[in-house]
Amino acid sequence: MLFKFRSEIHCRSTCLKILLSGLILSALVFVPQAQAVVVKGMYRVEFPVPDQTRAVRTAVFNKGLEEVLIRASGRRNILKEIKTGSASAYVQQYSYAEQQQPTADGGVDSRGQLKPAVPKSYLLTVEYNPGKIVQLLRDNNQPVWGVYRNQALMWLAVRDGTSRYVLKDTDNSLLKDAADDSMQRRGVPLVWPVYDKQDRNKMRFVDAWAAFEKPVKEASKRYTTGPVIVGRMSWNGSKWNGDWSLFVENASYTWTLSSTDYNALIAEAIDLSADEIGKHYAVLERQGINEPGLLIEVGNIDSVEDFRAVQTFLNKLTAVRQTSVSRVENNRVEFVVDLRGDMNDFVRQVSTDRALQPVVKDIQPGTSPEQSAQLKYLYRQ
Numbered sequence: 001m002l003f004k005f006r007s008e009i010h011c012r013s014t015c016l017k018i019l020l021s022g023l024i025l026s027a028l029v030f031v032p033q034a035q036a037v038v039v040k041g042m043y044r045v046e047f048p049v050p051d052q053t054r055a056v057r058t059a060v061f062n063k064g065l066e067e068v069l070i071r072a073s074g075r076r077n078i079l080k081e082i083k084t085g086s087a088s089a090y091v092q093q094y095s096y097a098e099q100q101q102p103t104a105d106g107g108v109d110s111r112g113q114l115k116p117a118v119p120k121s122y123l124l125t126v127e128y129n130p131g132k133i134v135q136l137l138r139d140n141n142q143p144v145w146g147v148y149r150n151q152a153l154m155w156l157a158v159r160d161g162t163s164r165y166v167l168k169d170t171d172n173s174l175l176k177d178a179a180d181d182s183m184q185r186r187g188v189p190l191v192w193p194v195y196d197k198q199d200r201n202k203m204r205f206v207d208a209w210a211a212f213e214k215p216v217k218e219a220s221k222r223y224t225t226g227p228v229i230v231g232r233m234s235w236n237g238s239k240w241n242g243d244w245s246l247f248v249e250n251a252s253y254t255w256t257l258s259s260t261d262y263n264a265l266i267a268e269a270i271d272l273s274a275d276e277i278g279k280h281y282a283v284l285e286r287q288g289i290n291e292p293g294l295l296i297e298v299g300n301i302d303s304v305e306d307f308r309a310v311q312t313f314l315n316k317l318t319a320v321r322q323t324s325v326s327r328v329e330n331n332r333v334e335f336v337v338d339l340r341g342d343m344n345d346f347v348r349q350v351s352t353d354r355a356l357q358p359v360v361k362d363i364q365p366g367t368s369p370e371q372s373a374q375l376k377y378l379y380r381q
Helices: 002-029 054-073 130-139 174-186 197-202 205-210 213-220 262-281 304-315 343-351 369-374
Strands: 044-049 091-100 121-128 152-160 163-166 228-235 240-248 251-259 294-299 320-329 332-339 356-358 376-379
Touching: 044 054, 054 091, 054 121, 054 130, 054 174, 121 130, 152 174, 152 205, 152 213, 163 205, 174 262, 197 213, 205 213, 205 228, 213 228, 213 240, 228 262, 240 262, 251 262, 262 343, 304 320, 304 332, 304 376, 332 343, 343 356
Parallel strands: 152 228, 294 376
Antiparallel strands: 044 121, 091 121, 152 163, 228 240, 240 251, 294 332, 320 332, 356 376
């Protein structure tokens, strides 16, 4: 009996260790795939200003409105397409925060020299009214790219002197910071690869450097089904050279850039990429078209909470004007979807998230109206 008791204790202890080891290993290697997220602060801008005068505030309102309109439409030249009037009409609220306390003098430095006085400065935060911004774009027949956006993945290969590397999510890098800032400015959520052994087995440095499509797409499946940006940058002693590729849906784009300033080079690469991404995801509302709503069937709805979650998901898509229920049968609900754009916009936006899984796996943008009966989904709880 004693031997049996000790054996059971040993077995339980061993099994527990194995279980814990498996859980720890899973936590180390598991990387959640990037999905569509709500872009926070999409209608907010922040600018450092020297004072609280009306002239400075008006200049910030104008600059901020341009930045917000570019984010909301995906178009850098949006101000050439519309007339906005007074920027203050779109401001919801604004506030100042002191960044630097003024001093009568700057004190004394280590050599006993008097430092110059430090003036007071502020951070001006401006919130624009989302409804007014969206309505302005639609009134001017411009596309709207909603706050619900697919995350983009970036592979950035760098040759800096004798070093060569692929930037990963944990790196502290000025190049990475510049890319993060530029993507935030354009309102495109960005994720970086962990670039561990699993990534390196699928995509070597040379694959990232050359932006070979097959290994890039294979390695990127781990992280996202959305846009993938691949960049390579090298310093030749006097300037940065860069080649950039974008893979979004079934399209690809390439650019070659150079600059003495890496911030300027990365900002231009991000702007070019965001322009093209916006063309794929921003929705242009159809004018003067009166068509019956699109019928879609969603299964696996087992509760009122499930129904509300699905309807909320559908209504927050910019391709959707509104939804209503046509039929309920068992755990399946048929929705009538009133579209702002066309069916391709709807299919594209639904595919950016895992909330609804198509029953027909190959529903892709470009689906013909005759195939609309195939728009059947399962709700993934």
